[in-house]
Structures are given as C-alpha cells and as structure tokens.
Amino acid sequence: PKKVTVRSFAQAKERREPLVMVAAYDALFARLSDEGGVDAILVGDSLGNVVAGLDTTVPVTLDQMIYHGAAARRGTTRALLVVDMPFLTYQVTTERALLNCGRVMQETRCDALKLEGGSPEMAETIRALVRAGMPVMGHLGFTPQSVHTLGGFRVQARGDDAARQLVDDARRLEDAGAFSIVLELVPADVAARVTEAVSIPTIGIGAGLGCDGQVLVLADLLGLTDAFTPKFLKRYGTMAADTRDAVRRFATEVRARAYPGDEHAF
Ligand code: KIV
Ligand code: NA
Numbered sequence: 267p268k269k270v271t272v273r274s275f276a277q278a279k280e281r282r283e284p285l286v287m288v289a290a291y292d293a294l295f296a297r298l299s300d301e302g303g304v305d306a307i308l309v310g311d312s313l314g315n316v317v318a319g320l321d322t323t324v325p326v327t328l329d330q331m332i333y334h335g336a337a338a339r340r341g342t343t344r345a346l347l348v349v350d351m352p353f354l355t356y357q358v359t360t361e362r363a364l365l366n367c368g369r370v371m372q373e374t375r376c377d378a379l380k381l382e383g384g385s386p387e388m389a390e391t392i393r394a395l396v397r398a399g400m401p402v403m404g405h406l407g408f409t410p411q412s413v414h415t416l417g418g419f420r421v422q423a424r425g426d427d428a429a430r431q432l433v434d435d436a437r438r439l440e441d442a443g444a445f446s447i448v449l450e451l452v453p454a455d456v457a458a459r460v461t462e463a464v465s466i467p468t469i470g471i472g473a474g475l476g477c478d479g480q481v482l483v484l485a486d487l488l489g490l491t492d493a494f495t496p497k498f499l500k501r502y503g504t505m506a507a508d509t510r511d512a513v514r515r516f517a518t519e520v521r522a523r524a525y526p527g528d529e530h531a532f
Contacts, residue, residue: 270305270346272378272401272445278305278478279467285446285479287348287469288487291317291334295484296341304345306469308380308481309335311350312410316485323410326352328366335374348403349376353411356381356391363391367400378402380448382409384435389442396443404439406432406460407473408451419496421451421472429456433463440464448481449473451498472498 268274278285286303289310290296296307313334314326328351335349349370356363367379378401381392392402407422416422423432436447446467449457454474461468461477470477485491486499492506519525 267303267344269344272346275305275346275446275467276465279465285467285469287479287481288484289313289481290338290484292337293339293341296338296345296347298341299484300342300345305479306346306348306481307338307342309338309347309349309374309376310380310483311352312483316483316491322413324353324413328352328355328369332370332373335370335376339375346378347374347376348378348380349374350380357383357388360391360394364394364398367395368398371400378445380405382406382411384432384439386438389438392439392442392444402442402444403469404436404444404447405450406435406439406447406452407449407457410450419451421453423452423456429453429459432456433460436460436464436468440466449477472496 275285285305287306287308288299288304289308289312290299291309291313299307309331311323311326311331313330314320314323331349331352339347351367351370355366370376370379379395380403381388382405384404384406392404395402408416408420413419423429432452439447444466446469447464448469448471449460451472454476457468457470457473458476467478469479469481471481482499486494487501488503488505489501489507490505490509516525
C-alpha cells in the first residue's frame with residue numbers, strides 16, 4: 267500500500283474520502299494500527315492521561331514525546347505519523363517553536379506535528395514552521411493543554427459568536443499553511459460549518475459526522491480505558507475486560523501449578 271502523505275490528506279478531502287486517525291504511543295500499537303489500515307497515527311500528548319496516569323496533558327514533556335514518537339515511528343510504515351507538540355514548547359516564541367519542533371522532526375523522524383490553538387500568534391508560528399519544512403496539523407475547539415483556562419473538559423464553540431470565532435480560527439490556520447485541523451468537542455453543526463469553510467481536511471473527535479475524518483485514542487476505541495466514558499466515544503473492543511481476564515487465568519494456573527505444562531518446558 268502507498269504511503270500516506272500530506273498531499274494524499276488534501277486529496278482525500280477533494281474526493282470526499284473520510285480520513286481515519288488513531289492516537290497511539292508505541293511501536294506495538296502503531297504497528298497494529300498501521301496494519302489495520304489507518305491513514306494517520308497521532309502520537310498524542312494524551313499519552314499523559316492514558317499511559318502516564320496524569321489528570322491532564324499539561325505535565326507532558328518534549329523528551330517524553332520524542333521517546334514515544336521514535337517508538338511509534340518504528341511501528342509505522344504506511345500511515346502518516348503525526349507527533350503532538352507538548353505544552354509550552356511552541357507558545358513562547360516562534361524561534362523556540364522552530365527549535366523544539368525541529369528536534370521532534372529530527373529525533374522521531376515523524377511526518378508532521380500537531381499544535382493546539384488558533385490565535386494570530388499561533389498562526390504566525392505555524393507559518394514559520396511550514397516555511398521551514400515542517401507540516402503542521404492544527405487543533406481547535408477543546409484544546410486539552412488549555413483545560414485550566416477553559417474551565418474543564420467541555421464542549422466548545424456553542425452559540426453564534428463562538429461558532430464564528432471557530433470558523434475564523436480555522437481559516438487563519440489554513441491561511442498559515444496548516445495541512446489539516448483536529449476539531450475536538452464541538453457541536454456537530456458548527457464542525458460541519460468549519461469543514462465547509464476551509465479547503466484542508468478537518469478531523470473530528472466529539473465533533474459529529476460533518477468532519478472530513480475522525481480520530482479516537484486507540485486505547486479508548488479498544489475498550490482499554492473503561493473508566494473513561496465521554497458521550498462521543500464508541501468502543502470497538504473489550505480489551506480492559508480481556509486483559510483482566512487473561513491475567514486472572516494466568517494467576518489461577520500458576521497458583522494451581524497448571525502452568526507451565528510439559529509442552530512449555532525444556
Ligand atoms: O492527544 C491526543 O490524543 C489528541 C487527539 C485526541 C486529537 O490530541
Ligand atoms: Na493532544
């Protein structure tokens with residue numbers, strides 16, 4: 267199968283072919299996702315919640331993203347590999363953003379980066395990154411790195427003014443050279459309006475069917491995170507229950523001296 271590029275991302279929107287992205291954080295799950303046929307693998311800073319046990323993505327560091335990005339790279343052959351830039355590594359100055367983003371591109375060999383926010387300052391940073399050869403995926407709506415200023419995990423861009431603001435932000439990101447935009451926790455009609463307003467593909471999470479693609483955290487769709495129950499999530503597996511059950515059966519057999527059997531011994 268042909269490798270997915272930022273160009274094929276743009277073509278998918280023209281052809282109205284929905285894009286499929288999952289967030290995965292290591293070679294094991296990146297390989298399984300790649301083999302499952304996703305278009306893009308995001309090494310999301312949601313790894314802070316999912317694998318590090320944190321409450322927010324705010325404490326995630328650049329070195330942690332590089333470690334996970336490099337691991338996911340080794341499992342990814344066809345899908346576009348996108349790495350999240352973590353909190354405060356791209357917001358301070360454009361110069362620092364260029365250096366930090368450059369490090370992630372060089373040390374993980376990822377294909378693109380994702381940055382949260384749609385302010386004029388963020389757009390200028392994105393313009394500089396793209397000019398330097400680094401493809402950028404934007405991220406609007408609920409932006410988890412700003413959870414403390416947004417006042418919690420909640421739907422964004424409700425109401426006409428907020429919806430217009432979101433459309434403006436998306437246009438600004440497109441104008442700055444972003445190749446795609448994640449829309450997180452946005453009313454479906456607003457996400458559809460944004461999707462119509464830009465020529466780059468929108469990838470939704472909790473943003474309805476009107477986006478050009480969908481993203482879920484792989485661990486969530488596998489059913490590994492069964493304490494996490496947002497309305498938008500659909501589980502396609504039962505891996506939390508499967509894992510507990512497998513561990514219980516292993517423990518039972520070890521305690522009963524039923525494992526290892528003769529066939530497992532040398
Ligand atoms: O960190 C992440 O997994 C994300 C996606 C949910 C879009 O940003
Ligand atoms: Na993220």
